[in-house]
Amino acid sequence: IFSHLLSFGGIKSAFPKKNAQGAGTIRKRSDGRWEARFTVGFNPTTGKQVQKSIYGKTQKEVRERLTEVTMEVDTGTYAEPSKMTLEQWMGIWLDEYMFDKKWSAVKHYKAQVKINILPALGCYPLSQLDPHLIQTFYNSLLRGKGRTKPLSPKSIRNIHGILSKCLSTAVKLEYIRRNPAESVTLPRVDRKEIKPLNDGQVSKMVAQAGNDGFGTLFKVVVFTGLRLGEALGLTWDCVDFQKNRLTINKQLQKGRWRMSVLRLLR
Template identity: 45%
Template sequence: MPRGKKSGRAASGDGSIRKKIVKKNGKEYTYWEARYTSGFDPKTGKQKQHSISGKTQAEVAQKLREVTAEIGQGIFQEACKLTVGQWLTAWEQDYLVGIKPRTQEAYRSIIKNHLQPELGAARLDILNAHTIQHFYNGLRKKGLSPKTIKNIHEVFHEALQQAVMIGYLRVNPSEPCALPRVVKKDIKPLDDDAIRRFLEAVQGHRFELLYLVTLFTGLRKGEVLGLAWDRVDFDKGTLLIDRQLQRAKDETGERRYSLVSLKNDRWRRITPADFVMELLRRQRSRQAERRLRAGPAWEGGGLVFTNEAGGHLSHHTVYHNFKLVVASIGMPEIRFHDLRHSFAVASIRSGDDIKTVQGNLGHATAAFTLDVYGHVTEQMKQASAQRMEGYIKRVLDL
């Protein structure tokens, strides 16, 4: 905007309010401007000058009263001049530290593929809930699932919350946004007949012991692949689950495997069935034989389940072989994670209380466990009611 002519006298009150007239394309435009100071620049020692503009003197005076009140109360925050894109870049570089490599990779993918292209050019300090809501609605129209949109929101909300914490924003504009409802997928645990067929199909398979340990402990894939012998206590019959084998991009962009802590560092110690401990003894014997055959070529990483040279197994190899097994018995839809669900359902039906199941699975709360497997307890209640009904009928017939 061209420099304009100053007109009028300063209004009474805090700061200075002036009427300004500018010429543009042969026409005169009038607006009001207030100038105020918010303190001193620690580097130069000079006062920090700010301005507020508006169409009317009353509008500018109201804004000036509000900002000077904030300065007096010590809660004033200078307007942030960053764009959303600039802040996301800074947040990614400086604040995404100490989190797992795969989580970093997921965050960066969301920032690069969704947040930067759509919202990167917007000014951070004037970003509002409606703009963000419109962005979320657009993602839904593009065909993204409610779960994916929820993931995008969680990353964006976290980034904006950090901006609030360091004073770039007063409130988090993503807080009031409405998200599409995520429909929980039905779990598909193996029933007793399917488990028997699965056990027959994996007999003699190279990953037989791995699959059986997973099925009868409920460990996640990364947890069972990251299990080490120093976490197995044969004397006490326990397993310490505190690490997982994870594959993610490193600083160079190359995907590598690494042992990382569990989600939220929530380690657990479980006491599996004696059958599981016997499986692990068999695995230890098999591994000892492989070590002798490999000789100096043995990598010796200390993992329970390894390749022929003692190195870690590939997630893809383990999953691909699993899918071939379940397809061979007519259940191609079964996922590796369904072994975990099968363990949980079997535990509940065997009489384990929810708190015990929660601890064995490593869930954060028993409420989450109930949310996932509540249908199983409902079925058990119905079965219990039917048994009671039969008992009552037998008593009345006496």
């Protein structure tokens, strides 16, 4: 009798029409995106389902994310996605999580965030950032869409490094479940062939350098391959005349105090 009723749907009305907690459905929206809706629980006052949505470009992407989320709901580890926008989170990240970085690196990060990242992605909540959105952003930088000129692949990789680090920290703090920047395809960087100076060119340059302080510094750079900051950071304790040895243990960098003094002198 029971199987007979099941075959005709005769006992369906005897049970509440509610999905089990964590159960989900997938549909294609009119805008072309795929949406998965899942239940995170029931409202204790009304008894109605509390449902959330996941969006993606493909059905496969949404299905995979739905599987992860429903498993979290079933095991009690589900956490509500953060409603912070990328602009809000990047402000916190730059202010609170940069103490292990050099001042020059932080300055570079802030410039790239302000000029390139926030105008395009800053308004999006962290939970709505997905690989396709970030991929489209990188593609627009490479093509120069909306810009005076395209950015080089190396510049885009630098921007990607900043965005990915920022989102990785958000993952560690459980603001988002995964880092969407990890699934993008980055443009290939064609390395230019390095053409060092030959002996004749070096001899001509040294002859023109002179014997004053600047000429000496120029010769040190040419024959040691030091970076400019390393060369300018040399002090007398770095020089061992007995062993003809230079010890590179510091470098000169522009700091906050230096920039403040320059502003006052202008």
